[in-house]
Structure formats: structure tokens, C-alpha cells
């Protein structure tokens with residue numbers, strides 16, 4: 001295979017790879033932009049966070065009420081413990097127990113509210129999870145075609161990369177280097193086919209000598225206008 005033909009084949013493989021990769025990117029963007037699914041995800045996450053903070057508040061309220069009960073028990077034990085308290089001390093202890101019990105009522109109210117709030121946020125989270133599952137199944141139904149296309153393109157890309165490696169293998173490094181430079185400079189197109197005596201990439205006309213040198217094996221002819229490697233079939 002002449003070097004120019006090899007470079008042309010390489011260009012064909014690279015162009016196909018570029019197209020497949022661009023399409024894969026576009027598919028991924030469409031999949032990522034699934035607004036319904038994204039919102040359902042966000043809602044499920046935020047209801048979970050609210051649930052978790054509600055659970056923490058409930059646990060704290062339980063701990064507070066429980067330690068208040070222990071304080072009451074201890075004060076009552078001291079009150080009825082039979083230790084010789086003066087009438088003033090007994091009165092203080094009775095007042096303490098009464099104050100502790102009043103505060104316990106407040107703490108139990110807080111606990112009850114926390115329990116109700118936790119139940120409410122839990123059911124909101126469960127509803128959000130149900131919505132998320134529905135959005136996921138709707139999205140996968142809707143995007144099945146895209147996922148199938150994604151799989152096909154990925155398999156195609158594997159083949160194309162193998163093909164590219166086989167074509168690129170025998171091309172000398174300096175020719176490959178020029179090819180890569182031209183690909184970067186000209187948005188992926190380094191090799192231009194000669195069509196109707198012109199460079200098909202930039203449209204510039206070619207002299208008979210330029211056309212002939214592009215067909216001669218073992219050398220590369222470049223388009224005098226755009227600098228791409230010319231390939232004459």
C-alpha cells in the first residue's frame with residue numbers, strides 16, 4: 001500500500017472515530033439533561049436530608065426527656081430517702097421535683113412534635129422515592145433507543161480503533177507526525193481527495209505536475225493552498 005493510500009485510510013478511520021465520538025457525546029448530554037429524572041433525584045436527596053435531621057432531632061428529644069426522668073427519680077429518691085432533711089431542705093426538694101416535672105412535660109411535648117415531624121418527613125421521603133423510581137423507569141423507557149445506540153457506537157469504536165492501529169502501524173513516524181499536525185490545524189481533516197483536478201477540501205485547483213506527484217508512490221504531495229496531504233485515487 002502506498003504511503004498516501006495508508007494515510008487516506010487512516011483519515012477515513014479517524015473521521016469515523018470522530019463522528020462516533022461526537023455522537024456519543026451528544027447522546028450522553030441528552031441523557032444527562034433528563035430534567036424529570038434530575039429533579040426527582042434532587043427531591044429524593046433533599047427529603048432524605050430532612051428525614052435524617054428529623055431523626056437526629058427525635059433522638060435528641062428522647063435523650064433529653066429520658067435524662068429529665070432520671071433527674072426526677074434521683075431528686076425523689078433524695079426526698080423520700082429518709083435522710084434527715086430539715087423542713088427547708090424538704091421544701092426545696094419538693095419544689096425541685098415539681099419544677100423538674102413541669103419541664104418534663106415540655107420535653108415530652110417536644111418529643112411528640114419531633115415524632116410527628118419525623119413521620120411526616122419519612123412519608124414525604126417515601127413518596128419522593130416512589131416518584132424517583134417512576135422517573136427512572138420512564139427515563140429508561142424513553143432513553144432505551146439512545147442506550148442501544150450508545151452500545152452499538154461503543155462496539156463500533158472498538159473496531160475502528162483496532163482498524164486504525166492496523167493502518168497506522170506501517171506508516172513512518174514523520175508522516176504520522178505531519179498527519180497529526182494537519183488534523184489539529186484543519187479540524188480533523190488532514191488528507192484531501194483530489195476531485196476534478198482540485199483539492200476537495202479547499203477547492204483549490206491543482207497543476208498536472210502536482211496531480212502526478214500525488215499519485216507517485218513513496219512521496220507525499222501537499223495542497224499548495226491549504227497544505228493538506230493530497231490523495232488521488
Ligand SMILES: [Zn+2]
Pocket residue numbers: 192199200201202203204223224225226227228
Ligand atoms: Zn487544499
